[in-house]
Amino acid sequence: MSNKQKDSLFIKAAFSLPTERPPIWMMRQAGRFMKEYWEIKNKYSFLEMCKTPEIAADVTMLPVNLLGVDAAILFSDILVTAEAMGGDLSFTQGVGPRFANPVRLKQDVERLTTDVSEKLQYVPEAIKVIQQRLDGSIPLIGFAGAPFTVMSYLVEGGSSKDFKLTKLMIHNQPELAHQLLNKIADVTITYLNMQIEAGVNAVQLFDSWALALSWDDYREFAHQYNVRILAGLNRKDIPVISFCKGSSVFASMMAEAKPDVISVDWNADLLDIKKMLPAGIAVQGNLDPHILYADKKVIRERILKLHERMKGENGFIFNLGHGIMPDIPFDHVKYAVDVIKNELTNT
Numbered sequence: 001m002s003n004k005q006k007d008s009l010f011i012k013a014a015f016s017l018p019t020e021r022p023p024i025w026m027m028r029q030a031g032r033f034m035k036e037y038w039e040i041k042n043k044y045s046f047l048e049m050c051k052t053p054e055i056a057a058d059v060t061m062l063p064v065n066l067l068g069v070d071a072a073i074l075f076s077d078i079l080v081t082a083e084a085m086g087g088d089l090s091f092t093q094g095v096g097p098r099f100a101n102p103v104r105l106k107q108d109v110e111r112l113t114t115d116v117s118e119k120l121q122y123v124p125e126a127i128k129v130i131q132q133r134l135d136g137s138i139p140l141i142g143f144a145g146a147p148f149t150v151m152s153y154l155v156e157g158g159s160s161k162d163f164k165l166t167k168l169m170i171h172n173q174p175e176l177a178h179q180l181l182n183k184i185a186d187v188t189i190t191y192l193n194m195q196i197e198a199g200v201n202a203v204q205l206f207d208s209w210a211l212a213l214s215w216d217d218y219r220e221f222a223h224q225y226n227v228r229i230l231a232g233l234n235r236k237d238i239p240v241i242s243f244c245k246g247s248s249v250f251a252s253m254m255a256e257a258k259p260d261v262i263s264v265d266w267n268a269d270l271l272d273i274k275k276m277l278p279a280g281i282a283v284q285g286n287l288d289p290h291i292l293y294a295d296k297k298v299i300r301e302r303i304l305k306l307h308e309r310m311k312g313e314n315g316f317i318f319n320l321g322h323g324i325m326p327d328i329p330f331d332h333v334k335y336a337v338d339v340i341k342n343e344l345t346n347t
Contacts, residue, residue, distance in 0.1 A: 003323070004137065005137075005138065005201050008023070008071070008133050009022070010025065010202060012318065013282055013314075013315060013316060013317045014202060014237055014317065015260060016280050016315030017108050017314060018346070022271075022307065022310070023071065023317050024069055024070050024317075024337055024340040025063075025072075026319055026320050026324055027117060027243075027320055027322060027324070028323030029067065029069060029073065029309045029333075030065065030073065030075050031326065033289060033330055034063075034066065036066065037062060038174060040058060040118070043046075045091070047077075047089070047090075049075070050122070052122070052203050053122060053125040053324030054129060056076065059075040059077075060074060061130070061134075064134070067333060067334055067337045068337055068338075069138075070341075071141055071201075072138060072139070073140070073141040073142075073143065074141065074143060076123060076126070078143070078144065078208070079145065080123070081116065081145065081184065081188060082099070082150050082154050082184070083119075084116035084120050084187070085113055085183065085218060086112045087103075087153075087154055095159075099157045101159035108113075109180045109183070112180070112183055116190065117124075118334050122195065122277045127198040128198060128199060136193075140201050140202075141203065142195035142203045142204075144188045144203070144205060144227055145205075145207075146188070146205050146206060146208075146225070146229070147229075148207060149207050149208045149212060150179065150183055151177070152166045152209050152323065157218065163212040166212075170221050174220075180220060185228055185229055189233065192205075192255055193232075193234050196233065200238070204240075205230070205240070205259075206243050207243065207244035208243075210245065211244065211245045221260055222244075223253050226242065226324055227257040230257045230258060230259060231257075231258075239260040239282075241260065241263070242254050242259035242262050245261035247264045247285075248268030248273065249262060249267075249275075251264065251268075251273050252277075262277065262282075262283055263283075264286040265287035265321040265322060266287065267321070269309070270285055270306065270309060274310070282314075282316065282318070284319045286306075286319070287302060287303065287319070287320050287321060287336075289320040289321065289322055289323065290325075292320075292324065292325075292328045292329075293332070294332075297337050299339070301333060301345075302333075304343070306318075307340075311346060318344075320339050
């Protein structure tokens with residue numbers, strides 16, 4: 001990590017050190033709300049974009065160059081680990097990810113491999129290209145999907161509204177569910193450590209669908225695996241962010257895994273969450289992404305209100321409570337970043 005990256009607002013805030021203003025980056029910041037993204041996407045399939053290091057670097061750099069965010073995040077997908085394990089993955093416009101060979105039976109789980117390093121080599125290659133492009137200017141965040149979320153896609157065969165098949169597996173066949181989750185956890189540790197070795201400056205674990213679970217099921221089928229993953233990372237100087245949709249509910253349990261940062265959805269008061277957490281855990285969030293559809297006056301008011309609530313707190317990274325939606329106007333996103341960079345101060 002360059003000295004500039006180490007001294008960046010993002011890394012300092014992630015380690016709960018004082019910053020002159022909160023750093024800003026946004027989940028899904030390199031995405032479908034940008035026409036420049038579509039200029040690339042119209043030439044390649046989504047998986048081609050992920051698997052071609054130069055293209056992944058091009059997309060990663062879009063929000064850096066066009067929005068001026070304080071951190072870049074690797075352009076990839078949480079399901080590349082599932083594909084490397086043996087999932088037959090495709091992405092269809094308007095439908096999303098699909099696995100042609102869903103995991104429902106014991107033999108389905110057993111055929112999944114945990115020997116994935118070679119298949120995922122395109123990711124460390126992309127990281128090296130991106131870091132050359134960033135040239136030490138801002139930090140690069142790597143990421144992975146958490147076991148429960150990745151499991152849900154494998155079991156359902158794609159996206160789901162109710163996670164019925166996944167919940168049937170954890171309730172009727174808990175041993176099989178744990179066998180699957182253990183495999184995904186092993187792969188996730190390997191994968192995130194590959195990213196760290198390749199040069200990312202931080203990592204985020206996305207447990208996007210954890211809110212589907214009850215408290216007890218979250219502890220048994222999500223949290224314990226996230227604990228194991230965070231304990232297995234080569235974390236020296238690398239902050240680890242833990243995110244789930246449901247972090248407003250599960251934050252106190254998430255803290256047991258000892259992340260450096262908890263990324264909070266928009267359902268909670270961010271300061272209340274921060275004060276509930278052990279000292280030294282930073283928070284990230286938690287603007288409702290739907291605010292970015294609103295008039296610019298409203299966007300500014302909500303940003304200032306959230307900042308006023310968090311003012312004087314070390315360990316605050318400005319972000320959304322979830323990812324940017326594809327039809328949010330680009331100039332609203334740019335305006336939000338500009339307000340944060342130009343109008344917020346912690347002093």
